[in-house]
Amino acid sequence: MFHTMAYMRTFIKDRDVASITPTSPFGVRRVCSNINFDRNNVIIEYGPATGVFTDYILKNMKNGSQLIAIERNKDFKSILQNRIHDPRATIINDSAENVLDALKTCRRSAADYIISGIPFFWLPKDIKDKILYNTHRALKEGGKFLVYQTCFQADHHLKVHLERFFPIVRARFELRNIPPLRLFEAVKCSDRSLVNGKGNGNGNGNGNGSSSSRFPA
Numbered sequence: 001m002f003h004t005m006a007y008m009r010t011f012i013k014d015r016d017v018a019s020i021t022p023t024s025p026f027g028v029r030r031v032c033s034n035i036n037f038d039r040n041n042v043i044i045e046y047g048p049a050t051g052v053f054t055d056y057i058l059k060n061m062k063n064g065s066q067l068i069a070i071e072r073n074k075d076f077k078s079i080l081q082n083r084i085h086d087p088r089a090t091i092i093n094d095s096a097e098n099v100l101d102a103l104k105t106c107r108r109s110a111a112d113y114i115i116s117g118i119p120f121f122w123l124p125k126d127i128k129d130k131i132l133y134n135t136h137r138a139l140k141e142g143g144k145f146l147v148y149q150t151c152f153q154a155d156h157h158l159k160v161h162l163e164r165f166f167p168i169v170r171a172r173f174e175l176r177n178i179p180p181l182r183l184f185e186a187v188k189c190s191d192r193s194l195v196n197g198k199g200n201g202n203g204n205g206n207g208n209g210s211s212s213s214r215f216p217a
């Protein structure tokens with residue numbers, strides 16, 4: 001209830017918040033099921049808002065892990081800062097395209113996972129490209145960019161752009177959210193054998209996921 005009230009108040013003032021309610025627990029668990037919590041990770045979160053993902057990640061990640069949350073909205077940043085007192089978490093008031101600066105601030109060279117709920121569908125193409133380019137650079141080899149968006153989006157809003165930067169892009173839906181979500185798992189991988197469907201790749205183009213070798217842009 002706290003999350004929903006704080007969220008709706010900010011939504012009225014800032015169109016970049018983009019969604020009227022926080023992501024459902026089903027959506028959070030589904031996105032985070034792509035994270036291997038059994039090892040130490042550097043995890044970056046774009047657009048944490050009131051922190052439904054932040055809470056889940058902090059609850060599940062190991063003590064040697066680090067979470068860097070980048071929130072553009074000052075009100076959300078203050079809410080999070082006042083609520084979260086975990087030495088493993090750093091909350092930064094900035095925009096996602098500056099992710100490399102955030103890594104530098106936290107004395108990290110790269111991330112294992114980047115999670116994003118920012119509204120790609122209304123970002124101008126140059127900003128979208130800058131975010132994707134810097135996100136790709138900020139990830140370790142084998143690192144994953146995990147994105148959740150509202151399900152109304154067409155492929156040209158994000159999927160085709162992801163495929164320009166990442167050789168493996170898998171798309172799914174999560175219906176247990178208002179509105180339902182479109183989820184993407186984009187893997188940074190320069191090993192072409194994985195891209196062609198060997199190893200952990202899913203390069204079969206079966207409609208439930210897709211792979212592309214248009215890499216990098």
Ligand SMILES: C[S@@+](CC[C@H](N)C(=O)[O-])C[C@H]1O[C@@H](n2cnc3c(N)ncnc32)[C@H](O)[C@@H]1O
Nearest residue numbers: 017019022023047048049072073095096117118
């Ligand atoms: C759809 S909400 C997701 C909020 C929350 N993570 C959740 O799942 O309920 C999008 C969030 O991204 C933030 N945001 C929008 N554009 C951003 C950007 N360029 N960089 C960082 N955060 C951004 C908004 O302020 C908002 O908190």
